[in-house]
Amino acid sequence: MxxxxxxxxxxxxxxxxxxxxxxxxxxxxxxxxxxxxxxxTARTPNLDKAAAEGVTGLSIPVLPGITPGSGPGHLGLFGYxxxxxxxxxxxxxALGINFHVTDKDVAVRGNFCTLDASGKxxxxxxxxxxxxxxxxxxxxxxxxxxxxxxxxxxxxxxHRFVVVFRGENLGDAVNDTDxxxxxxxxxxxxxxxxxSKKTAEFVNQFVTAVGKVxxxxxxxxxxxxxxxxxxxxIGTMQEIYGLKSAAIAVYPMxxxxxxxxxxxILDAGSTLNxxxxxxxxxxxxYSFFFLHYKYTDSTGEDGNFPAKVDMIEKLxxxxxxxxxxxxxxxxxxxxxxxxxxxxxxxxxxxxxxxxAASARTDAVTRxxxxxxxxxxxxxxxxxHLMLMxxxxxxxxxxxxx
Amino acid sequence: MxxxxxxxxxxxxxxxxxxxxxxxxxxxxxxxxxxxxxxxTARTPNLDKAAAEGVTGLSIPVLPGITPGSGPGHLGLFGYxxxxxxxxxxxxxALGINFHVTDKDVAVRGNFCTLDASGKxxxxxxxxxxxxxxxxxxxxxxxxxxxxxxxxxxxxxxHRFVVVFRGENLGDAVNDTDxxxxxxxxxxxxxxxxxSKKTAEFVNQFVTAVGKVxxxxxxxxxxxxxxxxxxxxIGTMQEIYGLKSAAIAVYPMxxxxxxxxxxxILDAGSTLNxxxxxxxxxxxxYSFFFLHYKYTDSTGEDGNFPAKVDMIEKLxxxxxxxxxxxxxxxxxxxxxxxxxxxxxxxxxxxxxxxxAASARTDAVTRxxxxxxxxxxxxxxxxxHLMLMxxxxxxxxxxxxx
Numbered sequence: 001m002x003x004x005x006x007x008x009x010x011x012x013x014x015x016x017x018x019x020x021x022x023x024x025x026x027x028x029x030x031x032x033x034x035x036x037x038x039x040x041t042a043r044t045p046n047l048d049k050a051a052a053e054g055v056t057g058l059s060i061p062v063l064p065g066i067t068p069g070s071g072p073g074h075l076g077l078f079g080y081x082x083x084x085x086x087x088x089x090x091x092x093x094a095l096g097i098n099f100h101v102t103d104k105d106v107a108v109r110g111n112f113c114t115l116d117a118s119g120k121x122x123x124x125x126x127x128x129x130x131x132x133x134x135x136x137x138x139x140x141x142x143x144x145x146x147x148x149x150x151x152x153x154x155x156x157x158x159h160r161f162v163v164v165f166r167g168e169n170l171g172d173a174v175n176d177t178d179x180x181x182x183x184x185x186x187x188x189x190x191x192x193x194x195x196s197k198k199t200a201e202f203v204n205q206f207v208t209a210v211g212k213v214x215x216x217x218x219x220x221x222x223x224x225x226x227x228x229x230x231x232x233x234i235g236t237m238q239e240i241y242g243l244k245s246a247a248i249a250v251y252p253m254x255x256x257x258x259x260x261x262x263x264x265i266l267d268a269g270s271t272l273n274x275x276x277x278x279x280x281x282x283x284x285x286y287s288f289f290f291l292h293y294k295y296t297d298s299t300g301e302d303g304n305f306p307a308k309v310d311m312i313e314k315l316x317x318x319x320x321x322x323x324x325x326x327x328x329x330x331x332x333x334x335x336x337x338x339x340x341x342x343x344x345x346x347x348x349x350x351x352x353x354x355x356a357a358s359a360r361t362d363a364v365t366r367x368x369x370x371x372x373x374x375x376x377x378x379x380x381x382x383x384h385l386m387l388m389x390x391x392x393x394x395x396x397x398x399x400x401x
Numbered sequence: 402m403x404x405x406x407x408x409x410x411x412x413x414x415x416x417x418x419x420x421x422x423x424x425x426x427x428x429x430x431x432x433x434x435x436x437x438x439x440x441x442t443a444r445t446p447n448l449d450k451a452a453a454e455g456v457t458g459l460s461i462p463v464l465p466g467i468t469p470g471s472g473p474g475h476l477g478l479f480g481y482x483x484x485x486x487x488x489x490x491x492x493x494x495a496l497g498i499n500f501h502v503t504d505k506d507v508a509v510r511g512n513f514c515t516l517d518a519s520g521k522x523x524x525x526x527x528x529x530x531x532x533x534x535x536x537x538x539x540x541x542x543x544x545x546x547x548x549x550x551x552x553x554x555x556x557x558x559x560h561r562f563v564v565v566f567r568g569e570n571l572g573d574a575v576n577d578t579d580x581x582x583x584x585x586x587x588x589x590x591x592x593x594x595x596x597s598k599k600t601a602e603f604v605n606q607f608v609t610a611v612g613k614v615x616x617x618x619x620x621x622x623x624x625x626x627x628x629x630x631x632x633x634x635i636g637t638m639q640e641i642y643g644l645k646s647a648a649i650a651v652y653p654m655x656x657x658x659x660x661x662x663x664x665x666i667l668d669a670g671s672t673l674n675x676x677x678x679x680x681x682x683x684x685x686x687y688s689f690f691f692l693h694y695k696y697t698d699s700t701g702e703d704g705n706f707p708a709k710v711d712m713i714e715k716l717x718x719x720x721x722x723x724x725x726x727x728x729x730x731x732x733x734x735x736x737x738x739x740x741x742x743x744x745x746x747x748x749x750x751x752x753x754x755x756x757a758a759s760a761r762t763d764a765v766t767r768x769x770x771x772x773x774x775x776x777x778x779x780x781x782x783x784x785h786l787m788l789m790x791x792x793x794x795x796x797x798x799x800x801x802x
Contacts, residue, residue: 065788069801379779
């Protein structure tokens with residue numbers, strides 16, 4: 001029996017409220033051996049108090065040693081096995097620009113490229129055009145209509161865009177048309193099954209038509225497509241946990257990931273204060289709240305240790321505003337670590353706290369990587385966090401008699 | 402998706418070097434409650450320093466409570482799920498005497514037994530003959546030739562030997578001919594499928610012929626065969642991790658296990674110093690080095706606590722010679738525990754350290770069972786160690802966007 005089936009058997013409804021505060025890329029590393037991490041450096045009286053009142057541990061996003069992207073990182077936190085539920089590149093790109101993907105869609109990431117007179121790729125990124133030019137080229141591509149399918153083209157950034165093919169029974173087992181090499185022509189699309197053959201036919205017609213439209217627009221006179229993907233079939237948070245769930249996130253990618261698991265996407269403004277204002281406003285309308293905080297990740301990606309420390313302290317300052325609402329279960333964690341030292345996501349386990357009346361508190365009174373190692377949650381797989389959230393909320397009955 | 406497929410997707414090549422130092426049976430137990438283990442008793446300044454500079458934890462070889470043999474213990478450390486990849490007894494016996502098994506071979510463990518006048522077993526171990534007699538009897542068996550199959554017979558020790566049947570399409574679904582009882586005749590071999598029926602036929606012909614050859618050699622006048630096994634189909638370390646891998650081991654069994662996963666088997670001499678000399682000589686030729694140290698296990702098996710302490714201290718003295726080479730990732734662990742108190746392998750988790758620039762160091766400054774409990778790696782499954790080795794070496798890309 002898989003975990004979702006188990007929860008389906010055991011879950012019980014009540015009036016409890018769960019807040020999941022995700023500080024993106026929360027975990028870090030010391031800059032020098034024996035030094036402190038960003039979280040250990042930051043002054044975090046409110047997180048420390050919550051850690052002292054609750055139970056702490058470290059979340060392993062996927063498996064030991066595996067560094068997740070935002071997609072698998074969040075799916076794990078929402079209780080979906082990130083090795084089982086995979087989100088294709090096309091879908092993630094569409095989520096990232098807040099495009100509302102439906103279950104009739106096949107999405108794909110597009111790149112502008114430069115084609116020479118013989119139709120061979122001479123630059124795989126079309127000389128990295130400006131985003132303005134990207135928008136203009138996308139506008140031209142939108143003039144292409146193919147009978148039998150609805151096509152959406154959306155700009156992303158520089159040479160990147162998204163194409164969504166919407167129709168009945170379209171498959172996504174279609175090869176990339178990007179040959180990942182120069183001196184060769186873009187590849188034709190081929191489908192592996194009937195549904196995907198249908199998609200491939202539309203794709204080839206689209207690419208041919210686009211070629212004519214962009215013919216004179218050197219260096220952005222060609223396109224390649226990568227990562228054809230359908231919306232994954234995925235049970236919603238409501239279906240699995242019986243939780244009416246709201247996402248209060250600022251960035252499109254995280255709104256998109258929350259929409260993927262069936263959360264309502266609320267208007268969150270643009271700051272943490274805006275997000276907490278929203279939280280207060282809708283407090284009575286939902287049982288589960290996903291709050292996403294981006295800046296612990298972005299400062300880590302920038303390699304800016306003091307800025308990450310600062311962003312952690314800003315997050316800490318927002319905690320009392322959440323606790324005022326008396327959530328039955330308050331969880332703080334991250335989808336992965338983003339150590340400033342590495343300037344990238346990493347595999348290191350993520351400090352996590354659960355504050356709830358039913359928590360078995362531990363001796364940890366400081367919220368950090370090193371202290372959470374001694375916490376009562378131990379090191380656990382992120383995909384098990386929602387089980388603990390449900391348990392601490394009194395929403396999981398006994399398994400077996 | 403299984404872990405090896407995941408690694409196949411994520412792995413990236415670089416110039417990093419990984420050293421895996423396996424102290425066989427490393428973990429131990431105190432002789433008296435509240436006392437110290439062998440590792441806690443030993444003076445290990447170099448291992449302690451590496452532990453302080455790196456991250457520590459405890460490896461669970463298979464599952465909690467499961468005591469592994471050398472085969473599953475090492476397969477786990479090499480990143481192969483020891484419950485999925487099983488090595489048959491015949492193959493392990495062949496590896497243990499350094500017999501080069503091929504994919505055309507079915508290997509089986511043989512025992513000399515004593516047969517009475519009616520052909521029934523009166524002693525299942527033939528009165529435990531000397532190894533010299535074993536060698537002589539094996540020599541006689543080698544005179545047996547069976548058309549259509551090549552047969553190798555190799556002595557092991559006392560009443561034990563190995564037979565390898567080499568031919569096209571031989572199966573290993575063949576029952577043991579050892580009835581595990583006296584007063585009955587050895588069983589005929591039967592194959593469960595076409596390929597195994599072919600093997601069984603050769604086996605029965607061989608046993609009949611051997612019976613004639615040994616007829617006058619009471620008490621070693623009969624043989625029984627157990628654990629027919631083919632070489633398991635197993636991806637190599639190169640195929641799975643992209644690591645050019647070398648084994649620097651003294652004992653045949655560990656060379657055999659390393660050969661099984663495709664490592665090059667280097668001439669390692671007979672001492673730890675010889676092994677490190679070899680390591681230095683081939684440092685530029687490989688990216689992964691498996692160093693095996695036997696004596697922590699054999700002293701444990703002997704129940705000789707002070708000797709195990711001594712062997713741990715000798716191991717510690719060799720560590721600087723390895724670290725001189727500046728491996729990007731240096732791992733010390735064991736394939737299982739072998740507490741002197743139990744005189745056998747055990748299930749107890751095994752102290753482990755990973756020293757690498759990207760390690761999130763913990764507060765542990767002493768390498769031992771009790772201190773590693775506080776380490777940043779927590780308690781982890783041995784089969785996940787290679788994931789962490791790869792991550793710390795910068796050889797695993799991000800999973801999902």
